[in-house]
Amino acid sequence: MxxxxxxxxxxxxxxxxxxxxxxxxxxxxxxxxxxxxxxxxxxxxxxxxxxxxxxxxxxxxxxxxxxxxxxxxxxxxxxxxxxxxxxxxxxxxxxxxxxxxxxxxxxxxxxxxxxxxxxxxxxxxxxxxxxxxxxxxxxxxxxxxxxxxxxxxxxxxxxxxxxxxxxxxxxxxxxxxxxxxxxxxxxxxxxxxxxxxxxxxxxxxxxxxxxxxxxxxxxxxxxxxxxxxxxxxxxxxDFLGHSNFLSAVVEEKHNDVLKVRLDDKSSCLVSPVGNFEKGDKAEIVIRAQKMKLGYQDEHSPEEDMNFFHGTIVDRSYMGGEVSYFVELPGKQVLHVINFVKRSPYRRGDDVYVKVDPFHCRLLQS
Ligand SMILES: Nc1ncnc2c1ncn2[C@@H]1O[C@H](COP(=O)(O)OP(=O)(O)OP(=O)(O)O)[C@@H](O)[C@H]1O
Ligand SMILES: [Mg+2]
The missing domain is CATH 3.40.50.300 (P-loop containing nucleotide triphosphate hydrolases)
Known part of the structure; x- marks a missing residue:
């Protein structure tokens, strides 16, 4: 044997x-x-x-x-x-x-x-x-x-x-x-x-x-x-739940962060999983729980953070958390899950979505 x-x-x-x-x-x-x-x-x-x-x-x-x-x-x-x-x-x-x-x-x-x-x-x-x-x-x-x-x-x-x-x-x-x-x-x-x-x-x-x-x-x-x-x-x-996917093109390489361009021409800082070169097409994945909402008129820009602006098109209360769908100008819809305590937002509200580049992971598409 x-x-x-x-x-x-x-x-x-x-x-x-x-x-x-x-x-x-x-x-x-x-x-x-x-x-x-x-x-x-x-x-x-x-x-x-x-x-x-x-x-x-x-x-x-x-x-x-x-x-x-x-x-x-x-x-x-x-x-x-x-x-x-x-x-x-x-x-x-x-x-x-x-x-x-x-x-x-x-x-x-x-x-x-x-x-x-x-x-x-x-x-x-x-x-x-x-x-x-x-x-x-x-x-x-x-x-x-x-x-x-x-x-x-x-x-x-x-x-x-x-x-x-x-x-x-x-x-x-x-x-x-x-x-x-x-x-x-x-x-x-x-x-x-x-x-x-x-x-x-x-x-x-x-x-x-x-x-x-x-x-x-x-x-x-x-x-x-x-x-x-x-x-x-x-x-x-996707299988592990509540992920957002955005298609992107690599614009600039820094050490451990990349700058990518989204379909609506805005840019976003991401953490690469694997090697990427300038011009590569890729996909950003962001967990719904890793994004924070805020009112657009209270938005104070922070360096090294990503911001998306959009409108809440759907909201559902899930007990401890609230699940939101936020439509961006390019019609892309982001799924955001926030704790109830920090969730006064309603359908139709104009909001920003803030997310740390660390939680924006760039995958080969
Ligand atoms: N005895 C069998 N004869 C022919 N095909 C089979 C047989 N047993 C399994 N398969 C096929 O093999 C594949 C894997 O089946 P398996 O039962 O291992 O899946 P599973 O992951 O356990 O799915 P589930 O979550 O539904 O239990 C399926 O496509 C299934 O149709
Ligand atoms: Mg089985």
Whole structure:
């Protein structure tokens, strides 16, 4: 068997999965560090489940290799991979007791009866449902059933915990509670975890590392802050929410700031992501939350800041924040999100939008 030096805990190397003409995962390289909670984030059909199923041994790769702790596992059968799995619809056995559901993986591994009892009880305590062993799944709520699925996955002390959209069947409040619980439990157990979701908030809030995928390929991987603040391309910036895009041409290069010209001929200072030359066409991305509104007649110019002037064409109150759409003279509309406290503005008001060049990131278009 192939043995690696200095292995990542889980490593996909040139992994590929084809279904006839459909390439679900395209020669992907990915490393999962030991003890980390890594999320695979991407739109429907980008290959998240397929990648997880290949790691679990439920699908055979059509190319590439998978390593766990440096050992190639392509040919290792499912039950010898020592992985805990949780899926969207809990998949508990409806006619078995909770005890038997949680004990399933242990019985399968021929663990002695006395040990099974202790381990199941401990797992139920860990998911904060002690004493429900005699009930059936139908006697528990959705959130409780998902915790049982979690207990069943961790009771075998897996090398890797795999979770495929485990919270999507739960309502929003419960989701948030469960998100926190999974996050805490993972940190407590220190088990290497791969969590699949297409919900960006879920991914950003709980991960050590986020892997953004599209069409079977990794678009960017990094900490939640890195992928959010330094999105590598248009897709990532857009998928992670509330981004404004403006097309621009590079006018002047300074050290770490560029001056670019916008379609309406105004200029703007930006922070480049990568190398640009004078005359290059590019795209500025600005997060809606990074811009501040002010009344035009109170505008006092500040050096090194970008200002856009426009009119509020739409406003919606979102609880803690207000979402504005500001139309610029060139008809481009900017989406701005500001805290309620500093938001007296109404539809029709003439405003300026202020943004630091640091938050205007120039991407290759
Ligand atoms: N058994 C299969 N046969 C044929 N095509 C498949 C099969 N399983 C997946 N695919 C295709 O592979 C691609 C990736 O599917 P996958 O289920 O991995 O996506 P996903 O990212 O998990 O999406 P979702 O967020 O909707 O669950 C899709 O185009 C899908 O239609
Ligand atoms: Mg899926």
């Amino acid at each position: 192939t043995q690696e030096k200095n292995p990542a805990f889980v490593r996909f190397q040139g992994i590929e999965k084809r279904y006839g003409k459909v390439v679900a995962v395209k020669k992907m390289d990915l490393e999962i560090p030991e003890g980390a909670l890594v999320t695979l984030l991407g739109p429907s059909g980008c290959g998240k489940t397929t990648l997880l199923r290949m790691l679990a041994g439920l699908e055979t790769p059509t190319g590439g290799d998978i390593f766990i702790k440096g050992k190639r596992i392509n040919d290792t059968p499912i039950h010898k991979r020592n992985l805990g799995m949780i899926f969207q619809n809990y998949a508990l056995f409806p006619h078995k007791s909770i005890f038997d559901n949680v004990a399933f993986g242990l019985k399968y591994r021929a663990v002695p009866k006395s040990e099974i009892k202790d381990k199941v009880e401990k797992a139920l305590e860990t998911v904060r449902l002690p004493g429900v062993g005699n009930r059936n799944p139908s006697q528990l709520s959705g959130g409780q059933q998902q915790r049982i699925a979690l207990a069943r996955a961790i009771v075998i002390e897996p090398d890797v915990l795999l979770m495929d959209e485990p919270l999507s069947a739960l309502d929003e409040n419960l989701r948030e509670d469960m998100r926190r619980e999974i996050d805490n439990l993972q940190a407590e157990l220190g088990v290497t975890t791969i969590f699949v979701t297409h919900d960006q908030r879920e991914a950003l809030s709980m991960s050590d590392k986020v892997v953004v995928m599209k069409d079977g390929l990794v678009q960017q991987e990094g900490t939640p802050e890195e992928v959010y603040n330094n999105s590598a391309n248009h897709f990532v910036a």
